[in-house]
Amino acid sequence: MKIKFIIGVFFLMHTLSMFSQNKLVAYTYWFNDDTTNMQEVAFTPVTTHQLRTDFDVSALHDGANVLYIRYKDENGLYGSVLSKTFVKLPQPASSQNKLIAYTYWFNDDTANVQEVAFTPVTTHQLRADFDVSALHDGANVLHIRYKDENGLYGSVLNEIFVKQNIAISNNSIIAYRYWVGDDFSHSVEVALSNPAQQVMILDDFVVARVPKGNRTLYYQFADSMGLWSVVNQCDFYKNSLPVADFDYNMTVTCDSTVVDFIDCSVDGDSCFWDFGDSATSTERYPQHTYYSPGVYSVTQTVIDTTTFMDSTVVKTIHITGNSYAILDLVVCGNYISPSGKTYHASGTYMDTISNHLGCDSIITIDLTIKPLPDNGVTQKGIVLTANQTGATYQWLDCDDNFSEITHETERSFTPTKNGRYAVVVTLNGCSNASICHTVSTIGIVENTFNHDLVVYPNPTQGKINIDLGFSYENVSVKIQSLSGQIIKQKHYNNQQLLELDLDVAEGVYLLFIESKDVRAIWKIVKQ
Structure with a gap:
């Protein structure tokens, strides 16, 4: 048979x-x-x-x-x-007994068994298409059995298949994955840029990380519908090829760091460690303690004691803890250290702050302090003069957000309008700004008040402030046009600071301030 x-x-x-x-x-x-x-x-x-x-x-x-x-x-x-x-099947009584038909049905639907007759033969090769359009999507079972000339049926043959509700032609391999032994968690999946009917996976299979000895490679293919094939396998022998490799975990304290080294090497029968601080070990998973912060080069060497092949890897580890730093500084005037201390003289200082681990960070500060230039200003009338000689200067308009005044870089400065002014004095790389000084006498026609009299702002956009320098019992204030017309007049009693709204058209006006036998006349510009 x-x-x-x-x-x-x-x-x-x-x-x-x-x-x-x-x-x-x-x-x-x-x-x-x-x-x-x-x-x-x-x-x-x-x-x-x-x-x-x-x-x-x-x-x-x-x-x-x-x-x-x-x-x-x-x-x-x-x-x-x-x-x-x-x-x-058992040998039939007649050696000439032949197969004459087969019947088939799907799943448990024996009520719809179909029989297909064919020319009597002793051996039948079944090649046929079956209509599965009425079946549910997913897993189904095809049952087939043969009938001979005596009307006897053979055993039932079963084939499980999956019906997909997807119309697809020219199905191809779009990806594959492989793994060694039972380590499916580290399987490697490769997507194909060009789907193909046949694939060679050797180009992607790297055996360097596979331990030596008899091994089994498992692999699967994914088709255009995203379905994975059954798992295939291939047995092979991996020759010894030592590869050194390691990882590590650190436990950090302020005075030391404990490092647990993890051997990740392949095919090495013996292992040697150099921790970069003169200490060594031959353990597979050594633990080492570093007492000084710094950068260490750790070396691992593994050897196959049969072939004497070896491999070495060097990795750099950074050990922290108490940290140290040196600052070499040149500053002007004074210096505030990282911990908040203020130094006014040159010298070498020690400062301590906490680093990101909560450990001491000790800082050595080599400090040179240069003196600030004199920021004093002498005012004579409307002329402002910086006290420091031999420096560079930049005058500022305090009323205009301390903006630099164009071309005003001399030691002395004469404003063209009333306001507040300051100067930045720079000498030997150090700069120092003065306080703001008020110039308010530009535009005075007459003034017999005994105290300093200040009128601001001038020019003005509508409001005038008058500081008499002293509280007078009775003060009369009036605004007069240049043609002599009185625009506004107001009286004040027992006041030093006066405020007046100048709600007039733009132009130049005269401001009269009188109290008993003293008076002052100012030119006021309304913008």
Whole structure:
């Protein structure tokens, strides 16, 4: 008795020595666990092989059996084992008994069993399309059984399939993923920029991080519908290739730092550590304590004691804790340290603040303090003169947000209008600003008041402030045009500070201030 199988095999080799032109040269097969009777069949070397052949199963027991097949390449290496379960039926009474039909149904719908007759044959190869449009989306089961000339049915064959509610043509591989051993959590997934029907994954499979010895590579493919294939596997042997690598965790205190080193190396039988501070270790997972902050170069060397191949890696670690710093400063006048201390003289000072760990950060300050220039100003009438000689100067308008007055960079300054003015004096790289000085006598025609009399602002946009310098019992104030017309007149009693609204047209006016036998006349400009 013979049974015929049609098996489509698309076999990808994944071994360390595989190249893109490596080919399949043979396959071996056996039944059940009978590996002593394994058979090998050679064929012309090919990269893809489709198996179509008959196998003699007359010596097998009736009932369920398993056929095992594996392929061999040009290097003599075998791929993963493929298996197929089948049922051998008892030998019919008549050797001429033939198959004449098959019946099929889906899921548990035996009420709609369909029978398809065909020309009597001893062996039947089923190639047919089945209409599944009425089935639900998702997993379904196709059941098939054959009928012979005696009207007897064979065992039921089952095939599980998934119906997708997606119309797709030219389905292709769009991605694949692979992992070694049981470590699926570290699987590597690769998306293809150009979907393909066949894929070689060797270009992305890096074996450097795989431990030496017998290993199994598992891989899956995703198609255009985003569905993953069954898991395939390939056994290989990884030769020893030591690769040094480590990680670490730190526990930081102010006076020390404890570092737990984690060995991440591959294929090293022995391990040597140099912690960068003259200390060493041969432990796999050493713990080391650093007592001084700084930058340390930690070296790990691993060795395969059989091949004597080795690998070394050096990593830099930063140890913190109490920190130190030196500041070399040249400042003007005085200096406020990071902790808030104020220094007025040159010298070397120690300052302490907390760093981000809450530990002391000790700062040595080499301080040079240069004196500030004299910021005093002498006022004579409307002329302002800086007291400091031999410096550079910049006069400021205090009433205009301390803006610099264009071209006023001499030691002396004569304003052209009443207001408040200051000067920035710069000497030997140090600058010092004066206080604001008031100039209010521009525009005075006559003044017999004994005290300093201030009228501001002048020019004005509508309001005039008068400071008599003393509280007078009776004061008369009037605004007069240049033609002699009295515009406004007001009286004040026992006041020093007077306020007057000048709600007149733009122009020049005379301001008269009188009290008993004293008076003052000012020119006022209304803008």
